[in-house]
Amino acid sequence: MTETNSAVVDRTPSALELERRAFRARSSRRSVLISLASTVVFAALVAVFVVGTPGWRSVQETFFDPEVLVAAWPRVIEGLWLNIRVLVVASIGVAIVGVLLASVRTLRGPIFFPLRLLAAAYTDVFRGMPLLIVLYLVGFGIPGLGLFPRMPMEFWGTVALVLTYSAYVAEVLRAGIEAVHPSQRLAARSLGLGYIASLRLVILPQALRKVTPALMNDFVSMQKDVGLISVLGAVDAVRAAQIETSASYNFTPYVLAGLLFVALALPTIRLTDWLTARQREREQHGSVV
Incomplete structure (x- = not known):
């Protein structure tokens, strides 16, 4: 030895x-x-300052009444389940449409110019238009054409969310796809993979790792904006809080709905922070900061 x-x-x-x-x-x-x-x-x-203000007693009775909160809880929580169902369906739709748009915008060759132009116009329009206007146009305009059977308002709200957020997600995914080094695409093609196979097996997995924090932030924004479907008349958490407020002349149901939306978003926010820190640690691994 x-x-x-x-x-x-x-x-x-x-x-x-x-x-x-x-x-x-x-x-x-x-x-x-x-x-x-x-x-x-x-x-x-902060507590001493707020409690010491002259109008604190009135604000406490108007916005933080425990009895009104307990009475409004069943209807508001039932409306929140509608928000969650819309969020799940909209997330799936946004993922599908966003990937398709990003793929079209990254097509090579002059023959695909009309498709790239249409995809770019789509993302420009729906990123620039406020979601509230899209909700009104989709929720009241499309049914007015008489081309479709009568659908519940949460359906049209989901369509408006998909149209708007797929534009944001498509641009995030496009940035991730373009951030992948061209040698990865060439290596995939040299192995006999076609465009779709190389995109699905090689490019997209790397692109998703690069833009996961940005995608999670868009998901958090959609969790918040899903409450806007109440403007179409859907009885979600916000609409239920409005009904309870009209009955009790007290704004505590709105506070309850807001806290429920915060509780719904907190896990995703913490997960986003963890993923961001993990990605930063990977990028800085072995370096001196």
Whole structure:
């Protein structure tokens, strides 16, 4: 047995390394304690200031009445389930239409220019038009043509969400596709893969990893905007809160609906932050910052 094979590598951290680890641990604990203390002090100051305002009593009765909240809970939570169903269906539709638009916009060759022009016009129009106007045009304009059977308003609200957010998602995906190095496409084609196969198996997986945080942010925005289907008359959480407010002359149901939307979005927001931090850590791995 040679000397190299018989040698035992000592992987025990040195005293200097152990001292550095202890210092980092102490610094981390101190930072957490300072953050907690400053947060508590700031929250206490805000609470004292708000409670001390002359109109706090009236605002508390109008917006934070526990009895009104409990009474409005069943109808508002039932409306929230409608929002969730619309969100699920719209997310699937946005994913399909967004991928198709991004694929069309990245087609090569002059023969595909009309398709690229149509896709670019689509994204320009629906990214520039407010969602509220799209809801009115789709929800009241298309049924007025008389070409389709009578459909519930949440259906047309879902169509408006798909039309609007697919334009945003398509541009995010297009940026991710164009960020993939051209050698990846050429390597896929050299292996005998056609355009669709190389896009599905090679290009899109890499593009999605690059733009996942941006796509998650669009999903969070859609979670919030799904409440706008109430303008079409669909009895979702916002519409239910409006009905309860009209019955009680109290705005607490709106606060309840807002808190439910926040609770619905929080997991996605935290997941987005985690994915962003994970991607940044991968990109900075091995570098000195």
